[in-house]
Amino acid sequence: xxxxxxxxxxxxxxxxxxxxxxxxxxxxxxxxxxxxxxxxxxxxxxxxxxxxxxxxxxxxxxxxxxxxxxxxxxxxxxxxxxxxxxxxxxxxxxxxxxxxxxxxxxxxxxxxxxxxxxxxxxxxxxxxxxxxxxxxxxxxxxxxxxxxxxxxxxxxxxxxxxxxxxxxxxxxxxxxxxxxxxxxxxxxxxxxxxxxxxxxxxxxxxxxxxxxxxxxxxxxxxxxxxxxxxxxxxxxxxxxxxxxxxxxxxxxxxxxxxxxxxxxxxxxxxxxxxxxxxxxxxxxxxxxxxxxxxxxxxxxxxxxxxxxxxxxxxxxxxxxxxxxxxxxxxxxxxxxxxxxxxxxxxxxxxxxxxxxxxxxxxxxxxxxxxxxxxxxxxxxxxxxxxxxxxxxxxxxxxxxxxxxxxxxxxxxxxxxxxxxxxxxxxxxxxxxxxxxxxxxxxxxxxxxxxxxxxxxxxxxxxxxxxxxxxxxx
Amino acid sequence: xxxxxxxxxxxxxxxxxxxxxxxxxxxxxxxxxxxxxxxxxxxxxxxxxxxxxxxxxxxxxxxxxxxxxxxxxxxxxxxxxxxxxxxxxxxxxxxxxxxxxxxxxxxxxxxxxxxxxxxxxxxxxxxxxxxxxxxxxxxxxxxxxxxxxxxxxxxxxxxxxxxxxxxxxxxxxxxxxxxxxxxxxxxxxxxxxxxxxxxxxxxxxxxxxxxxxxxxxxxxxxxxxxxxxxxxxxxxxxxxxxxxxxxxxxxxxxxxxxxxxxxxxxxxxxxxxxxxxxxxxxxxxxxxxxxxxxxxxxxxxxxxxxxxxxxxxxxxxxxxxxxxxxxxxxxxxxxxxxxxxxxxxxxxxxxxxxxxxxxxxxxxxxxxxxxxxxxxxxxxxxxxxxxxxxx
Numbered sequence: 068x069x070x071x072x073x074x075x076x077x078x079x080x081x082x083x084x085x086x087x088x089x090x091x092x093x094x095x096x097x098x099x100x101x102x103x104x105x106x107x108x109x110x111x112x113x114x115x116x117x118x119x120x121x122x123x124x125x126x127x128x129x130x131x132x133x134x135x136x137x138x139x140x141x142x143x144x145x146x147x148x149x150x151x152x153x154x155x156x157x158x159x160x161x162x163x164x165x166x167x168x169x170x171x172x173x174x175x176x177x178x179x180x181x182x183x184x185x186x187x188x189x190x191x192x193x194x195x196x197x198x199x200x201x202x203x204x205x206x207x208x209x210x211x212x213x214x215x216x217x218x219x220x221x222x223x224x225x226x227x228x229x230x231x232x233x234x235x236x237x238x239x240x241x242x243x244x245x246x247x248x249x250x251x252x253x254x255x256x257x258x259x260x261x262x263x264x265x266x267x268x269x270x271x272x273x274x275x276x277x278x279x280x281x282x283x284x285x286x287x288x289x290x291x292x293x294x295x296x297x298x299x300x301x302x303x304x305x306x307x308x309x310x311x312x313x314x315x316x317x318x319x320x321x322x323x324x325x326x327x328x329x330x331x332x333x334x335x336x337x338x339x340x341x342x343x344x345x346x347x348x349x350x351x352x353x354x355x356x357x358x359x360x361x362x363x364x365x366x367x368x369x370x371x372x373x374x375x376x377x378x379x380x381x382x383x384x385x386x387x388x389x390x391x392x393x394x395x396x397x398x399x400x401x402x403x404x405x406x407x408x409x410x411x412x413x414x415x416x417x418x419x420x421x422x423x424x425x426x427x428x429x430x431x432x433x434x435x436x437x438x439x440x441x442x443x444x445x446x447x448x449x450x451x452x453x454x455x456x457x458x459x460x461x462x463x464x465x466x467x468x469x470x471x472x473x474x475x476x477x478x479x480x481x482x483x484x485x486x487x488x489x490x491x492x493x494x495x496x497x498x499x500x501x502x503x504x505x506x507x508x509x510x511x512x513x514x515x516x517x518x519x520x521x522x523x524x525x526x527x528x529x530x531x532x533x534x535x536x537x538x539x540x
Numbered sequence: 541x542x543x544x545x546x547x548x549x550x551x552x553x554x555x556x557x558x559x560x561x562x563x564x565x566x567x568x569x570x571x572x573x574x575x576x577x578x579x580x581x582x583x584x585x586x587x588x589x590x591x592x593x594x595x596x597x598x599x600x601x602x603x604x605x606x607x608x609x610x611x612x613x614x615x616x617x618x619x620x621x622x623x624x625x626x627x628x629x630x631x632x633x634x635x636x637x638x639x640x641x642x643x644x645x646x647x648x649x650x651x652x653x654x655x656x657x658x659x660x661x662x663x664x665x666x667x668x669x670x671x672x673x674x675x676x677x678x679x680x681x682x683x684x685x686x687x688x689x690x691x692x693x694x695x696x697x698x699x700x701x702x703x704x705x706x707x708x709x710x711x712x713x714x715x716x717x718x719x720x721x722x723x724x725x726x727x728x729x730x731x732x733x734x735x736x737x738x739x740x741x742x743x744x745x746x747x748x749x750x751x752x753x754x755x756x757x758x759x760x761x762x763x764x765x766x767x768x769x770x771x772x773x774x775x776x777x778x779x780x781x782x783x784x785x786x787x788x789x790x791x792x793x794x795x796x797x798x799x800x801x802x803x804x805x806x807x808x809x810x811x812x813x814x815x816x817x818x819x820x821x822x823x824x825x826x827x828x829x830x831x832x833x834x835x836x837x838x839x840x841x842x843x844x845x846x847x848x849x850x851x852x853x854x855x856x857x858x859x860x861x862x863x864x865x866x867x868x869x870x871x872x873x874x875x876x877x878x879x880x881x882x883x884x885x886x887x888x889x890x891x892x893x894x895x896x897x898x899x900x901x902x903x904x905x906x907x908x909x910x911x912x913x914x915x916x917x918x919x920x921x922x923x924x925x926x927x928x929x930x931x
Contacts, residue, residue, distance in 0.1 A: 107603055114879065116704075196588075219869035271608050291798075398674075399674065399675055399679065403675070407675070417782075428676070434786070434791055450649075454694060454795065455691065455693045455694040455744075455789070455795045456690060456693050457682070457686050457689030457690050457692075457693060457741045457742055457744070458689075458739070458742040459681055459682065459685075459686050459741050460738075460739050460740060460741065461741070462661070462740075463683065463686060463740050463741050464665075464681050464683075464686055465666065465669040465678060465681065465682070465683050466662045466666050466669075467663050468664060468677075468681035469662065471681065478681055480680040480686050480689065480690070481680075482694075482789055482795065483791045496791070497676065497790050497792040498676050498677040498680045498682070498788065498789065498790045499680055500680050500681060506746045510697075511693055511694060511697040512697070522679055523679065532679075
């Protein structure tokens with residue numbers, strides 16, 4: 068059976084406080100939640116999946132080439148139809164001989180992806196749970212809704228072991244659902260019935276484990292809000308501290324399919340070792356895993372960086388922004404975008420066959436010697452130095468970036484000299500956006516590193532590609 | 541090869557004329573150009589036409605040349621449209637010079653036009669943005685203000701230059717444009733106005749950016765064999781040079797110079813047999829304030845990094861050693877893309893023939909025009925000489 072090698076976790080840096088929602092609505096229905104994580108205007112569940120997965124691979128020092136299986140769980144994919152895994156695999160530079168599965172249907176999807184990963188006989192399994200639930204603006208699902216992603220690498224030699232597992236189902240329709248074609252998740256709000264559905268189902272799965280929950284360090288229990296998990300404490304036979312040690316709901320909100328694995332990451336950060344993971348999905352089902360997580364490596368980025376006002380939140384989520392404008396954009400067709408995916412996703416440059424200089428993108432005559440001989444592929448490390456930069460203010464963006472500016476305001480567009488792959492390489496320059504927080508400015512000379520974000524959406528197809536962010540000091 | 545002379549040049553006012561058609565504007569410029577020929581010229585004396593336009597708005601992307609020349613009665617005259625973004629007009633003049641030098645034509649009309657102000661802001665930005673590098677550079681959310689702002693950031697990092705230096709370009713060019721009845725923004729501005737204007741793309745503010753304009757301008761070129769039939773004032777195309785550069789900024793060796801400009805200038809000076817010191821005035825491509833600073837250096841008016849000093853010391857003021865953009869430049873006179881390059885030649889012709897009104901310089905001999913496409917992907921430079929002043 069597979070062992071747990073490493074874990075990565077990510078939450079967007081923006082936060083919306085319960086107070087901000089109360090100011091806007093006069094009330095806040097996200098019980099037990101002080102603030103929620105909000106994806107940036109150019110983030111979604113796919114980019115968050117990359118953030119978590121790349122950290123899990125980093126934590127375990129896992130070669131992306133070694134990954135044989137990619138299992139992804141989410142209830143809010145950017146596209147209801149069209150697989151996310153091929154793009155995520157491309158972002159991460161995974162091998163194309165890859166078995167991929169996508170899990171959906173309820174907030175159990177994340178834990179189910181993990182449970183399925185554990186079934187794999189051999190290889191390296193990358194499990195990713197990512198989610199950003201949305202509801203109607205005035206309801207508890209929306210007020211509780213946060214965002215985040217967590218990833219787990221499974222290998223035969225992984226230090227962490229799953230010692231026991233159980234699943235239970237029981238039909239409870241109507242507690243939380245999203246009809247086909249709808250963007251907002253909803254529920255009937257029958258309080259007692261909803262509590263019963265949650266408590267009975269998770270308790271049934273937990274009771275099927277041999278382990279005594281009162282003896283573990285943390286129970287990572289599905290957290291649709293900050294109160295419901297504690298209502299199950301009695302029937303699960305655990306105290307609130309044990310539940311609190313396994314949830315991020317109070318600070319990140321309801322992270323849906325990522326809830327349990329984010330709680331797991333949080334418990335690992337606090338050096339808890341004996342854990343139970345307890346996923347729940349509406350419709351009526353629960354998955355329980357008993358985990359001995361000693362020596363599981365972990366890298367996380369869960370800290371908040373910037374608090375939004377409610378109006379900024381509506382903009383950031385795209386609820387009040389114009390979408391694709393009239394007037395058209397620079398037309399880069401999807402097939403021609405596809406041709407440049409190695410560059411957009413992984414900064415694959417070229418080394419001139421004639422003189423050895425780097426070119427990015429690796430097309431046309433060598434920028435150094437002018438030869439039209441062709442290029443050998445070179446993977447760049449994704450770091451670089453700002454050579455020129457500007458802040459594009461309101462009204463300064465071309466039409467296809469009007470939506471981004473409407474969501475996030477001014478943005479930095481720069482020329483960055485990308486570091487080469489060898490010590491004797493020079494740099495090779497590319498235009499790029501540089502992500503900044505509220506107080507951050509970008510100056511010539513700043514060091515930056517690449518991540519993946521949404522670039523823009525045209526003809527309904529979102530193009531994902533690299534953007535830079537200021538490098539950690 | 542035969543020498544080429546400018547026998548006439550004229551233009552519409554540059555400005556905002558959203559209800560006028562591109563044909564109508566071109567016809568006005570054509571008429572003004574014919575009127576400027578001392579001995580007059582008939583339509584059937586024109587052997588060839590070259591027309592510059594980007595085609596902003598897409599109103600007549602195909603056959604946009606014949607669409608205007610046939611409209612003005614240049615029936616059956618061969619016409620080609622030149623597209624090199626904002627530098628198209630300079631290249632149209634170059635094509636005309638080449639046609640005459642080759643012996644295939646004796647009289648060529650080089651014109652340009654653009655209508656930009658009848659479109660929404662989004663549509664305008666779409667059309668401006670398609671001349672930048674579209675696959676990578678534009679997809680970082682830039683239009684030209686952003687790209688020139690990046691150049692400004694690199695320039696200010698490398699050299700001793702401030703936002704005040706950028707603003708001095710606006711003050712000077714608005715001062716000149718205020719004396720030009722054809723200018724789009726023909727008003728003066730103070731240094732304080734120009735420093736404190738709202739940001740467009742940091743470090744560039746509104747006064748560091750030229751307007752989008754409507755207009756048309758044309759030039760009539762004639763061979764040395766026929767020039768005497770049209771005028772006694774011999775304004776010779778003393779030298780012309782052009783060059784291309786990588787379209788995307790990030791692909792270039794330097795972000796603080798435009799190699800297409802310096803190459804084009806070197807070639808023009810060499811053909812004219814002069815040095816920058818010999819120039820009496822210049823019309824340079826100041827689409828953004830930083831572009832005028834970089835132009836001073838690319839065109840050899842000063843060493844690298846010295847452009848701010850020229851502005852601070854008033855060297856390029858109308859009463860300085862080398863007046864630059866006496867017309868008001870793109871900043872004040874306006875920038876109707878396809879008409880800009882030929883419009884620069886209109887100012888050079890007017891200055892060299894004593895027709896520049898309140899802006900008239902004293903007896904200039906050599907004048908230069910410098911027209912750039914996009915952020916430097918193409919540049920055309922011409923040197924004109926009044927042969928009488930030489931004698």
